[in-house]
Amino acid sequence: MSAAALDVRAVWKYFGDFPALRAVTLGVARGECLAMLGRNGAGKTTLLKILAGQSSPSQGDVSVFGQAGRTEAARRKTGVLGHGIGIYDELTARENLELFGRIYGVPDAKRAALDWLERVDLKHVADARAREFSRGMRQRLAVARAFLHEPDLLLLDEPFTSLDDRSIALLQRLLAGRLAAGSTVIMSTHQLREAMELATHWALLVRGKMVHKGERTPEILADPTWVYRNYGEDS
Amino acid sequence: MGQVLTIAWKDLRSELRTKESINAAAAFSMVILVLFSFVLDIAGDSREFAGGLLWLVFAFAGALVLNRSFAREQPNDCLDALVASPLPGWALFLGKAIANFALLAIVEAVALPVFGILFNANWLRFPGWIALTCALATWGMTVIGTMFSALTVNLRLRELMLPVLVYPMLIPVLMAAMKLTTSMLTGEGVTADDWVWVKLLIGFDIIFTSLSLALIDVILVS
Helix, strand or coil: CCCEEEEEEEEEEEECCEEEEEEEEEEEECCCEEEEECCCCCCHHHHHHHHCCCCCCCEEEEEECCEECCCHHHHHCEEEECCCCCCCCCCEHHHHHHHHHHHCCCCCHHHHHHHHHHHCCCHHHCCCEHHHCCHHHHHHHHHHHHHCCCCCEEEEECCCCCCCHHHHHHHHHHHHHHHHCCCEEEEECCCHHHHHHHCCEEEEEECCEEEEEEECCHHHHHCCCHHHHHHCCCC | CHHHHHHHHHHHHHHHHHCHHHHHHHHHHHHHHHHHHHHCCCCCCCHHHHHHHHHHHHHHHHHHHHHHHHHCCCHHHHHHHHHHCCCCHHHHHHHHHHHHHHHHHHHHHHHHHHHHHHCCCCCCCCHHHHHHHHHHHHHHHHHHHHHHHHHHCCCCCHHHHHHHHHHHHHHHHHHHHHHHHHHHHCCCCCCHHHHHHHHHHHHHHHHHHHHHHHHHHHHHCC
C-alpha cells in the first residue's frame, strides 16, 4: 500500500490563457493534516477541485491513494466540503444526509444520517427543510454530509467560514477525530489560527505556484501570520 | 441501479415539493391548447393536423421541465457535490432522465384529455399504440433535453439556449410522433407503412441514450 494519500505532479490549470495553477507539485502522506494557505486568487480552490475530481488538470497528473485520475474508488474514500455547501434546499436535513449516504454506499444510511445529525447538533430539526436553516446550521449540515461516510481523505475549502465559535470548536473536534482515525485532511483557509491548531503541515500558494510546503512549527502556531511575512508576497 | 433510483427519487421529491416546472408546463400546455382551439376550425377535419399540434404542445411544455433538470443542482453547488461523489456519471444522467420522463408523462396525462375535448379527438381509440408512441417519443425528448440541460447548465442564457439547441435535434422524434398520432386520430390506426416511424423512434432512443451515457462524464468534469 502506498504511503502517500495524494501525489500531485506538475499540475497546470488554464482558464482561457490564464494559468490558475503553475506546475504545482505536492505530496501528502496518510494521516497528514495540511493547511493550504494563500491570498484570494492564489489557486487554492482550483487545486482542491482538481483533487476532488470536480475539474481536470490542463497538464500534469494527480493520484489519490496510489490510483491515477478520477476513479470511483478514490471518490468513495474522499469527503469534500467546497465553497458551495452541496445541500438541497427542498429536502429535509435527514433526507439530504440519507441521499448522500446511499450515494456513498453507507451500509445503514438512515441510521448514519440520524447519528450525524446528532453529532452536529441538528437532530431537533431533522425533518425541517434545509432552506429554513440559518447559515451556520446549513454549514453544519454540510459538514455532516462531508463526514457521513467516514472518509480517508477530507478536502475542505474554507470550512470555518460562516461558523460561530461553538461550531468552529465542533468542526475542530470532528476533524481531530478523523485525524485520530488515520484520515488525511487538506483544508484551504484564511482563518490561520483555527487551521494551525490542527495542522501537521502547511503549504503556501502564491499566484498559482506552490512556494512552500513544510511542517507546522511552534513559532507558526504562536504567530500564524509569520507564514506570509516569510514566504508570501509580503516577504 | 439503486443509485439511479436514488437520483430519480431526489429530483421527483424536490420538484413535487416546489412544483416549479410541472405547474408551469401543465399551465402552458393548457393555455396553448385553448388558444389553438379558438383559432382552428375544430368543426372541420382538425384530426389531420391535431396530432402535429399535440406534439408541438408537448415539446414546448417539455422544455420548461427539462430546463430545470440540471439547473436544480446549481444552488449551493450541489452538482459539484455529486461529481465529487462515487456516483457514476451515467447513473446521474439516467436518474435525472427517469425523473424528467415521469414529469413529462404527468404533463401529457393532464394535457391529453383536454386536447381530446377541445379538438373533438378520440385519442382512446388505440390506447396501446398511443401509450407506446407517447413513451418512445417522450423518452427521446427526455434524453436529448437532459443531455443539453447538462451542457447548458453553466450558461448565463440557458433558458434561451436549451430550446434553440434541443428543437432541431428533436425533429426526427417529433415527425415520427406526429405521423403516428395523426394515423391514430384519423381512425386508420398504425398501418404497415407507419412501422418505419415506430422503428425511427426506437432507433433514435437507443442511439441518443447510448451517446448520452458515453459522453456525460466528459460534460460534467470540465
